[in-house]
Amino acid sequence: MGKRIGKQTVRLEHPVGILASASIAGQKEKDGPLGSDFDVIMADAEWNEETWEKTESKMQKEAVRLAIQKAGLALSDMHYIFAGDLLNQCIGAGFGLRELHIPYFGIYGACSTMIEGLSLASMLIDGGFADHAVAVTSSHFCTAERQYRMPLEYGGQRTPTAQWTVTGSGAAVLGKTVDVPHITHITTGKIMDMGVKDANNMGGAMAPAAFDTLLTHFQDTGLSPADYDLILTGDLGTVGRDVLIDLMQNEGFDITDNYNDGGCMIYDLDTQDVHAGGSGCGCIASVLCGHILPAMQRGEFRRILAIGTGALLSTTSGLQGESVPGIAHLVAISGKE
Amino acid sequence: MQYLNAFWVGGLICAIAQILIDKTKLTPARILVLFVVTGTVLGGLGLYEPIVNFAGAGATVPIVGFGNVLAQGAIKGVDEQGFLGILTGGARAAAGGITASIVFGFLMALFFKPKIKS
Amino acid sequence: MQYTKQEYLKYLEQKSPNSPLWKDTIFAFLFGGGICTIGQFFLNLYQNTFSMDSEMARTAVSITMIFLGALLTGLDIYCKLAKYAGAGTLVPITGFANAIVSPAIEFKKEGLVLGLASKMFVIAGPVLVYGITASAGVGLIYFIIKQLGG
Numbered sequence: 001m002g003k004r005i006g007k008q009t010v011r012l013e014h015p016v017g018i019l020a021s022a023s024i025a026g027q028k029e030k031d032g033p034l035g036s037d038f039d040v041i042m043a044d045a046e047w048n049e050e051t052w053e054k055t056e057s058k059m060q061k062e063a064v065r066l067a068i069q070k071a072g073l074a075l076s077d078m079h080y081i082f083a084g085d086l087l088n089q090c091i092g093a094g095f096g097l098r099e100l101h102i103p104y105f106g107i108y109g110a111c112s113t114m115i116e117g118l119s120l121a122s123m124l125i126d127g128g129f130a131d132h133a134v135a136v137t138s139s140h141f142c143t144a145e146r147q148y149r150m151p152l153e154y155g156g157q158r159t160p161t162a163q164w165t166v167t168g169s170g171a172a173v174l175g176k177t178v179d180v181p182h183i184t185h186i187t188t189g190k191i192m193d194m195g196v197k198d199a200n201n202m203g204g205a206m207a208p209a210a211f212d213t214l215l216t217h218f219q220d221t222g223l224s225p226a227d228y229d230l231i232l233t234g235d236l237g238t239v240g241r242d243v244l245i246d247l248m249q250n251e252g253f254d255i256t257d258n259y260n261d262g263g264c265m266i267y268d269l270d271t272q273d274v275h276a277g278g279s280g281c282g283c284i285a286s287v288l289c290g291h292i293l294p295a296m297q298r299g300e301f302r303r304i305l306a307i308g309t310g311a312l313l314s315t316t317s318g319l320q321g322e323s324v325p326g327i328a329h330l331v332a333i334s335g336k337e
Numbered sequence: 338m339q340y341l342n343a344f345w346v347g348g349l350i351c352a353i354a355q356i357l358i359d360k361t362k363l364t365p366a367r368i369l370v371l372f373v374v375t376g377t378v379l380g381g382l383g384l385y386e387p388i389v390n391f392a393g394a395g396a397t398v399p400i401v402g403f404g405n406v407l408a409q410g411a412i413k414g415v416d417e418q419g420f421l422g423i424l425t426g427g428a429r430a431a432a433g434g435i436t437a438s439i440v441f442g443f444l445m446a447l448f449f450k451p452k453i454k455s
Numbered sequence: 456m457q458y459t460k461q462e463y464l465k466y467l468e469q470k471s472p473n474s475p476l477w478k479d480t481i482f483a484f485l486f487g488g489g490i491c492t493i494g495q496f497f498l499n500l501y502q503n504t505f506s507m508d509s510e511m512a513r514t515a516v517s518i519t520m521i522f523l524g525a526l527l528t529g530l531d532i533y534c535k536l537a538k539y540a541g542a543g544t545l546v547p548i549t550g551f552a553n554a555i556v557s558p559a560i561e562f563k564k565e566g567l568v569l570g571l572a573s574k575m576f577v578i579a580g581p582v583l584v585y586g587i588t589a590s591a592g593v594g595l596i597y598f599i600i601k602q603l604g605g
Contacts, residue, residue: 026453045453051564152451153528154578155537155544155553156365157358157479160472195460196467198362204467208456236481239471250457263511302355343495344488347547351487352480354542359474364576365545366581369554371595372546381593394494397513398520399487399546400582406513407586411594415601423598427590428466433514434548435583438555441525441576446559449529 003126006220008213008292009187015334016122017177019132020071023290024059024165025282026141037291038168039066045142045167052142053087056169057096058122059138059282060085063171064100067134067289071173078102078173079130082117085138085281086110086165087147092138101181102134109272111206111235112189114170114285115329120307121174121198122331131175138169139280148199148315161201163237164274166266170285172293176305178337181296185221185332189213191312193325199318203240203263203276206309209326210236211247213307215329218253225255230304232292233328234284235263242307262287293333302335339393346392350399369400376404381412406430479541486536486543494547517548518573524549528556554579 005011025038026045035041038173040062049055068075081102085092090106095106109116117135124130132204144165150156151289174183192212196205210233218224225231225248241261248255262284263277273329288306295301312325352369363371379385385405389396396402407427414426428435458466474548497519501512524547527533533553544550555575562574576583 142451146561150578151557152454153531153534153553153557153560155534155540155550155557157529157538157541159474192456194456194458194463194467196464201467201471204471208463212456238466243467243470246466247457338493339499340495344492348484348488348543351546352484354546355480356476357482358542358586358599359476359479365542365558366578368542369545369551369579370581370585373582374589377589377593379585381596385485392491394498394516395488395491397498397516398491398548400548400551401546403517403548403551403582404586404589406517407590408593411590415594415598420598421545423591423594426594426604427587431587434517437518437521438525438552438579441522441552442555442559442575445525445529445556446575447565449531449560450563450605451557451560452531454534 006216008216009185009220010123011185012122012126014126014176015178015182015184016125016174017180017182018293018333019173019175019177019180020067021170021172021289021293022066022070023286024063024169025286025290029166029168029266029286032272034266034287034291037294038286039290041169047259052140053091056085056087056092056138056140056143059140059169060092060096060136061100063138063169064097064134064136066306067171067173073132075100075102075175077132078134079254080105080121080124081131082107082121083134083137084108084113084117086144093136097209108331109308109327110312110331111279111281111283112308112310112327113281114288115234115306115331118172118174118183118331119186119188119297119329123186125174125176133174134171135174136169136171137281137285139165139167139282141165141167144280151179158275159200160275161198161204162275163202163235163263163277163279164267165280165288166278166280168286170282170289172289180336181293181333183331184334185217187213187217187220187330189328189330190327191327193323195214195323197321197323199313199324199336201239202279202311202324203237204243205311205324206237206326206328207240207243207247209328210240210244210309212309213328213330214248214305215251217305225253225258228303228305229301231255231259231307232288232304233261233307234309235277235279235304236261236309237263237279238269239276296333296335299335306331306333342392343395346388346395347399350401372399372401373404376401377408378406380405403431403434482539483541483543486540487546490544491529518547521552524552525556529560529591530554551579551582
C-alpha cells in the first residue's frame with residue numbers, strides 16, 4: 001500500500017536505477033541528428049544475416065549483451081527480461097533472446113513496448129521480486145514493411161502523414177540504486193480509440209492515448225510540465241506531436257517549451273524523406289537508450305517523462321475496417337542523486 | 338503526332354488515377370481494379386477501340402487497355418466458339434500479358450534481391 | 456478528452472497535411488505519358504519494321520512493357536521512379552509487372568513455392584480476378600444479345 005497514487009500511477013517506494021543502456025541503429029538513423037549517439041551502427045540492413053527477421057533478432061540480442069556488459073554485470077545476474085517487437089508473435093524477441101537463458105516475459109504494446117517493459121521490470125524490482133532486470137525492443141524497416149505494408153520493391157507513394165519505421169534497438173538494465181538515472185513514477189495508459197482508420201496516420205491515432213496518459217500523470221501526481229526538463233513521446237511524428245500540444249493546451253497545460261518526440265528527433269525531417277517522422281518499437285528505444293539516458297548520466301537533464309506510444313492495429317483489423325486503438329505508457333526518470 | 342497523342346492520352350489516364358488516389362483515399366489496388374473493370378465495360382460497349390485508334394499505346398499501355406483486351410477477347414471468343422467463348426475468349430486474348438508477367442516475374446525473383454530504401 | 460470521436464476526426468483531418476495534389480497529378484501525367492510514349496515507339500517498331508498486324512503488335516508491346524517493368528523492379532529502379540510518379544507508374548502495364556515482381560522477390564525468403572510463387576499475385580491478383588470476371592460478363596451479355604437476334 002502507499003505505492004499507488006491517483007487513478008493510474010505508481011510511485012516506486014525504492015526508485016529503480018537504469019544501470020546501463022545500449023542502442024543499435026541502421027544507416028538511415030546514423031545519418032540523422034542523433035547518429036553519433038548510438039553504440040552500434042549496422043553496416044547494412046542485413047548485418048550478415050540471411051533474413052531481416054534474423055537481423056532484428058540479432059539486434060535485440062546484441063543490445064542486451066552490450067547493455068549488461070556496460071553495467072558490469074553478467075547475463076546470469078539478470079532475473080528477468082521483458083522484450084517484444086512488432087513482428088507477428090514477437091519473433092524478434094523470441095528468437096533473438098533464446099540463447100541468453102534469462103527468464104523471459106514476452107510483451108506486446110506495439111511501439112510502446114519499451115516503456116511497458118521498463119514499467120513492469122521496475123515494479124518487479126521495487127516489489128522485491130528481482131535484483132536486476134532488462135527491457136529491450138527493436139524494429140527494422142524491412143521486417144515492418146513486409147509485414148504491415150508492401151514489398152520493398154513495390155512502387156508506392158507514401159502520404160504526407162505516413163511515418164518511417166526506425167531500424168533500431170535499445171536495451172536498458174535495471175537495478176536497485178539511485179546513483180544513476182532512476183525511475184520514480186509509472187503511469188500505465190488505457191487503450192484510447194478515437195475512431196481514426198487511416199493506418200498512414202499513426203500519430204493522429206496515438207496522440208489521444210499520449211494525451212490521456214500524460215494528463216492522468218499530472219492529475220495523479222499533482223505535478224506539472226514545469227517539473228520536468230523534458231517530456232518525450234515515442235513516435236507521434238509531426239502530426240501527432242502537434243495534436244498532443246493542442247490537446248494539452250486545451251486542458252491548460254503548456255508543454256511547448258520542454259516537449260519533444262522521438263520520431264521527430266531521430267531523423268532530419270527536412271532532408272531525410274521520412275514524411276511525418278520515425279516510428280516503431282526501436283524509435284523510442286534507441287532514442288532513449290542512445291541519446292537521452294546517456295545525457296541524463298552526464299547531468300544534462302534532471303527529470304524527464306518518457307512516454308511510449310503504440311498503435312494496436314494489425315493488417316487483419318485494418319482490412320476488416322477497424323479503427324486504430326492507441327496506447328501510451330509513461331515512466332518518470334530522475335537524474336542521478 | 339502519334340507520339341503526342343500517346344503521351345497526352347496515357348498521361349491523362351494516369352492523372353485521373355492520381356486525383357482519385359489523393360482525393361478519395363481509394364487504395365492503389367482498388368484504383369487498378371476500378372480501371373481494369375472500366376476498361377472491360379468500355380471495351381464491351383465498343384467505346385474503347387476509338388480511343389485506341391486515336392492514341393495507340395496511350396490507350397493500350399494503361400491497365401484500362403488490358404480490360405479492353407479482355408472484353409474484345411470475350412466478344413471474339415463468342416463469335417468463334419459460341420457459349421464456350423464466354424469463358425475462353427478473355428483470358429486467351431490476354432494470355433501473352435499474363436504469361437509474360439508470370440515468367441518474367443519468376444525469373445526476376447530468381448535473379449534479384451530486394452533492397453532497403455534510403 | 457475535449458472532443459467526441461467525430462469532432463476529433465474532423466480536427467485531425469484539418470491538422471494533417473494533404474497530399475500535394477497538383478504536383479502529384481502533374482508528375483503522374485508526365486511519367487504516365489512518358490511510359491505510353493515508349494510503348495508507342497515499340498508499337499511503331501513492331502508494326503512498321505517487323506510488319507506485325509495491329510493485334511499482334513499490341514500484344515508484343517504489352518509483353519515488352521511488362522519485361523521492362525519487371526526488369527526495372529528487379530534493378531531497384533521502379534520503386535524509386537514511383538515515389539515521384541505515383542499513378543504515372545501504377546496505371547501503365549509496367550506497374551502491373553511491378554506488382555507481380557515485387558512480392559515475388561520479397562517473399563523468396565519464404566521458399567520458392569510458398570513464398571515466391573504463392574505471394575506473386577498478392578497485389579496484382581485482384582486485377583485478374585475482376586478483369587477476367589468482367590470479361591466473362593461482357594461475353595455472356597454479348598452471347599445473349601446475339602441469340603436474341605443479332
